[in-house]
Amino acid sequence: MKREFKEDIIASVTRDYHERAEARRPYETQWRLNLNFYMGNQYCTALPTGDIADVEREYYWQEREVFNHISSLVETRQAKLNTVRPSLTVRPFSSDDDDVKTAKSATKILSAACDKLDMDRLLTEGTMWSEICGTAFYYIGWNEKGGLKIADGVYEGEVYAAVVSPFEIYPDNLFAQNTSDCRSIIRARSVDVDEIKRIYGKTVEPEENNVIGVSAAAVGGGLTADSTLNKLSVKSAEKSAVLIERYTMPSADKPDGEYAVVANGVLLFYGELPYINGVDGTRGMPFIKQVSLVNAGCFFGSSIVERSIPVQRAYNALKNRKHEFINRLAMGVMAVEDGSVDIDNLEQEGISPGKILVYRRGATPPRMVDAGSVPTSFDNEEYRLLSEFTQVSGVSEVMRSHEALSANLSGAALQLLIEQDDTRLSLSAEYIRLAAREIARHILRLYKQFGSDARLSRIVGKNGDVELIKWSASDISSDDVVFTTDNELLSTPAMRQNMMFELYKLGLLFDEDGKMSNSAKHKFLDALGYGGWDSALDLSGTHISRAEKENESGKLELNEFDDHAIHIDVHIKYLLTECAPKRAEKLKEHIRQHKNAANSEFGIKNSELSMQNEELK
DSSP: OOHHHHHHHHHHHHHHHHHHHHHTHHHHHHHHHHHHHHTTOOSEEEOTTSOEEEOOOSSTTOOOOOOOOHHHHHHHHHHHHTTOOOOEEEOOSSSSHHHHHHHHHHHHHHHHHHHHHTHHHHHHHHHHHHHHHSEEEEEEEEETTOSOEEETTEEOOEEEEEEEOGGGEEESOTTOSSGGGOSEEEEEEEEEHHHHHHHHOOOOOOOOOOOOOOOHHIIIIIOOHHHHHHHTOOOOOTTEEEEEEEEEOOOSSOTTOEEEEEETTEEEEEESOSOOOSGGGOOOOSEEEEESBOOTTOSSOBOHHHHHHHHHHHHHHHHHHHHHHHHHHHHOEEEOOTTSSOHHHHHHHOOOTTOOOOOOTTSOOOEEEOOOOOOHHHHHHHHHHHHHHHHHHSOOHHHHOSTGGGSSOOHHHHHHHHHHHHHHHHHHHHHHHHHHHHHHHHHHHHHHHHOOSOEEEEEEOTTSOEEEEEEOGGGOOOOOEEESSOOTTTSOHHHHHHHHHHHHHTTTTSOTTSOOOHHHHHHHHHHTTOTTGGGTTOSHHHHHHHHHHHHHHOOOOOOTTOOHHHHHHHHHHHHHHTOOHHHHHHHHHHHHHHHHHHHHHHHHHHHHHHHHHHHHO
16 A cells, blocks of 8 residues: 555544544533433533533532432433343245245344343443433444364454444534434544554554543442542553544445544554445444434434433532531521630530530620521422422332332322333333344344354253254345334233233133133243243143244154144144245145044044943943
8 A cells, every 4th residue: 555545544534533523522521421420420510621620619618418319310210221122033035935944044043143242231231321321332343263263273253242332433424313324433442552463463652642431340330429530531541542443334436435443643454344234235334323312313312311410410409408407407506796705616616515605704695596497498399309300311209219109009000100101211212122133133244244154053942942053154044133022111021911811811811612721821821931830740832842843844743642732733823924835735734634633532532431431321
């Protein structure tokens, strides 16, 4: 590469970074303020320069205690949102038998990959960032050193996923709604120069930088209120440099896009976008955005912390003034004539019980000033601010404490209150679901791009069976990932269990003889979360698993020990929902065989009953 061209790229990337950092400064200031309030440093404010400064006391005697409701609001919301773990499946490209089969294989591959990446932990960490700062990002890339070791220095490679804080992301357009609407995105972070040398093989000199680096551990609780302000504004780090990665979308002159990496005036890498992770085999950016609340016409979202800061400031001020008033009532305020008493002694020791107060002869004796009583307006304003916390955050007392449960409310009324809380959180929950689906699509696209060699993956089936599957990139014909479950906040386990009990009471789960079949009993217990209870008592689960394996493999064999009723139900369900036309006739014939065998057994049982009746006669 020519020297002039390299210098142009370095200058272009560096200039873009500084321009975008300046344009993004107001958002960054708000995020730093949010983090300070979340971690308890609530006597601070944002300056016009973008810095966060501490607010000093107006008087030395003023109380400045922090009554942190913001952290409890965020923790309550996050605890509720952490239940959002959507079940995903791959929809086949067509109804062709091969496409249906590969779609099932892709679903298993996706399940194994999510387990390996620890998707629950990933979404939990991303939700923490989105709840505090309003926005979180997921980086989905390929680790060439991951997976099994094939030869010396050669590995299978594996998908790599990480949560990226909003502090590291610099879009070219702050008014773009999604990452796909941006022409380029810069990721900048402070990295140790030794790590840069290890990854890129080039030497970079350390530099002073003001890149904010906040780890997830620090946000989770490793900082004190006094150290928070400094930890969020590290001006320079020893032996580090700002690593700037610019991702540019494909264009007419660059059909595969552009990926440039620069650190302290050194071009570390320049080439096309590394991953084919876009729609229809196009190259795109490896970032997935998740927001807590959408800001219309803005790239970055907002959080309830931002909305709660004014209420939190008012609440802290009110509580401290109230306590100061109570202190005046308890300690008293004394009025003394000038020169009548030893003022120094009185200030140091106060008026302790049994103290002899000596005052000058002829002077007016010291007296306590009547401070009155605590005004009721303090209590009224405190209750009003607490209710305002609820209105702003969408988290009511039902979720935060058991106060509402002690009231004389019926079960239906309590359920209604809980559903209303869940409804207010459902919007944030839906953004988590959308991010999880996009992560799944990126995973499949990267496996299709890099997973050409045969691989082995271990998955756990519905009945706890461990299965090893052998696959390669050719087994992934579709990346159309869809949800198989509704929004978890709109359909909680308790709501589903109540619905199951209502169906049972109405008799809708019984057959024409008014009894519940073994298959229906197994499904009923499984829906209640007790699917393992009946596994030791009967073989319903085993029969269902065997029938499902027959559906998937296509090897339809009749066994004399089969429970024909269960097999018939499972096969018919598969025939009506998933079965490809080419296999339909063979499956229909297999169902007829089960029915004939069932009728034959029924006839044998009837003849045995008839013989027993004859003997009784």
